[in-house]
Amino acid sequence: AQKITQTQPGMFVQEKEAVTLDCTYDTSDPSYGLFWYKQPSSGEMIFLIYQGSYDQQNATEGRYSLNFQKARKSANLVISASQLGDSAMYFCAMREGKDTNAGKSTFGDGTTLTVKP
Amino acid sequence: ETGVTQTPRHLVMGMTNKKSLKCEQHLGHNAMYWYKQSAKKPLELMFVYSLEERVENNSVPSRFSPECPNSSHLFLHLHTLQPEDSALYLCASSQDRTGPDTQYFGPGTRLTVL
Numbered sequence: 001a002q003k004i005t006q007t008q009p010g011m012f013v014q015e016k017e018a019v020t021l022d023c024t025y026d027t028s029d030p031s032y033g034l035f036w037y038k039q040p041s042s043g044e045m046i047f048l049i050y051q052g053s054y055d056q057q058n059a060t061e062g063r064y065s066l067n068f069q070k071a072r073k074s075a076n077l078v079i080s081a082s083q084l085g086d087s088a089m090y091f092c093a094m095r096e097g098k099d100t101n102a103g104k105s106t107f108g109d110g111t112t113l114t115v116k117p
Numbered sequence: 118e119t120g121v122t123q124t125p126r127h128l129v130m131g132m133t134n135k136k137s138l139k140c141e142q143h144l145g146h147n148a149m150y151w152y153k154q155s156a157k158k159p160l161e162l163m164f165v166y167s168l169e170e171r172v173e174n175n176s177v178p179s180r181f182s183p184e185c186p187n188s189s190h191l192f193l194h195l196h197t198l199q200p201e202d203s204a205l206y207l208c209a210s211s212q213d214r215t216g217p218d219t220q221y222f223g224p225g226t227r228l229t230v231l
Contacts, residue, residue, distance in 0.1 A: 045222035
């Protein structure tokens with residue numbers, strides 16, 4: 001079974017509107033971290049936001065927030081007030097385990113977001 | 118320079134060539150990673166180094182040979198590659214502290230094998 005599932009290959013959003021990118025995950029490890037990365041056409045993977053499995057509150061970083069629903073195993077990324085520069089590929093990722101030497105990152109297939117002017 | 122840098126940014130090589138990709142991190146991290154990103158495929162973890170010791174090798178063909186001389190530098194030596202090895206190769210680093218920690222990526226090397 002896929003550990004990280006991003007069901008939206010492509011999304012469109014109007015500039016200045018909010019958009020939600022979906023991510024569901026599968027793990028039996030009680031300790032894990034969830035990450036979102038942005039990859040513009042230049043190729044660099046830019047870290048956006050992190051949510052730990054034991055965190056009580058949803059993570060927020062500026063215009064990015066993570067809608068963490070642990071029971072549903074979902075970690076959706078919400079981008080508020082979209083900007084043209086937000087057009088990129090977005091990846092959800094998970095790292096499992098307390099021992100980071102054994103901790104492995106699993107990435108989803110990504111969602112291509114296009115912001116329309 | 119800050120963050121994670123990679124050189125070269127673009128590389129075209131023939132199947133009989135030998136080349137090396139270089140990654141340098143300026144974040145004081147202890148762990149470094151090589152990933153391969155092919156078109157229409159998920160990101161694939163290739164190698165993980167923690168404190169200059171290889172801790173992960175995800176069944177990568179021997180034509181890819183990593184080297185980590187110190188915690189700031191990571192190389193990927195390439196020889197007798199195949200056209201299907203054409204991809205974006207991303208380097209990342211992390212603190213490698215207890216608990217899942219954030220990986221920071223470099224800009225990648227776009228490799229084309231002719």
